[in-house]
Amino acid sequence: MEETKKSNAWALFPLLAFVLLFLGIGIVTGDFSTMPLNVAITIAVIIGLLLNRKEKFVHKVEVFTRGAGESNIILMVLIFLLAGAFSQTTEDMGGVTSTVNLGLSLIPQNLLIVGLFVICMFVSISMGTSVGTVAAIAPVGFGLSEATDVSAAITMATVVGGSMFGDNLSMISDTTIAAVRTQKTKMSDKFKVNFRIVLPGALISIIVIWLLTHSAHVDHTKSYDFNFIKVIPYLFVLILAIVGINVIIVLLGGTLLSGIIGLIDGSFGWTELLKSISEGIIGMEDIAIIAILIGGLVSLIQHNGGINWLLNFVRSKVKSKRGAEFGIASLVSVADISTANNTISILMSGPLAKDISDEYKIDPRKSASLLDIFGGCFQGLLPYSPQLIAAAGVASISPFELVPYSIYPIVLGLSGIVAILFGLPRLKPRK
Secondary structure, eight states, X not given: OOOOOOOOGGGGHHHHHHHHHHHHHHHHHTOTTSSOHHHHHHXXXXXXXXXXXXXXXXXXXXXXXXXXXXXXXXXXXXXXHHHHHHHHHHHHHTHHHHHHHHHHHHSOGGGHXXXXXXXXXXXXXXXXXXXXXXXXXXHHHHHHHHXXXXXXXXXXXXXXXXXXXXXXXXXXXXXXXXXXXXXXXXXXXXXXXXXXXXXXXXXXXXHHHHHHHTTOOBOTTSOOOOOHHHHHHHHHHHHHHHHTOOHHHHHXXXXXXXXXXXXXXXXXXXXXXXXXXXXXXXXXXXXXXXXXHHHHHHHHHHHTTHHHHHXXXXXXXXXXXXXXXXXXXXXXXXXXXXXXXXXXXXXXXXXXXXXXXXXXXXXXXXXXXXXXXXXXXXXXXXXXXXXXXXXXXXXXXXXXXXXXXXXXXXXXXXXXXXXXXXXXXXXXXXX
């Protein structure tokens, strides 16, 4: 993203237009799928390119393409495409059905969705990426919703919530690394403080999810046979994530293993395997393009001074230590709402948050935790975040349908607010 000292509230108009366009037409028509996300973001990009007439159009296009090609954006696109290949290949091989049926056979039906949440927590904290976790586990979540009377919106939101748990805590998460580096503290110290803040929220989320889904009904007149061999690709992905293998290698290995199993047991031949991989990649292309367009739009907004205006506005309201902590939370929140990328939002707001924490003597372990908590909170709530778009895309529903059931992101934000209000956790001064 291009650095700039400009500050201009008007630069935020394209983002506002995108949200109002998508949300407004959905409300008016009663169907949030009426306005496709790719059309809404394209219109917002056009508006962004037409703003700031003092600059040449060709330069604004260059700013857009630089942001669209930013390394985090392209990595996200690659994860989407590889996850599509893995998901489609594993589904065509019969892995999704076997995994769902295994869960239905072994897990009490009143704990199915809670189990899904815990699995996503475990995978994401091991893998270090919420996007990768959503892409890998969402098909299983959708399969559970089809096998029970639990709505797809609840299961997909549960996948996103569990995925955000690890994104916020994992030692190999880019958001954790960004928060620690900008606040100049240790990874282990930040983890301990962060974990103490969010653990109650995770437990509360489990209880709420259980209350919402404990009456889930499984049709026992149907057969839920499974082949354990076909479950191995998901176990393989889980084990590699736990070991700490890079998510790209995890998805490539999972796809290869699913292909081998499918070829051996006759689920498909070589041509069908290639077709499955192709269909999986094609199925994720729309989401990938949306991620690229959002990255370019954010670059335009930042170049024109919109993000800087937001950050300066929040900083100007800080008057006390508690206010400073709320200021840090607000900084990363408004940045994430504007960018739909919690890593980028932490990198943008981190240096300013460090200045505030130094001025008001806030422990860097606490400031790093607040950055990660509130970045993750809104990332799991924004209907235009890659996580919600990917999860909703698997179930062919609107991302807006997931928002009311995004229990953990909501509780995560509330946990952060409680920690600020009551000065929690009580930290001993470091030597």
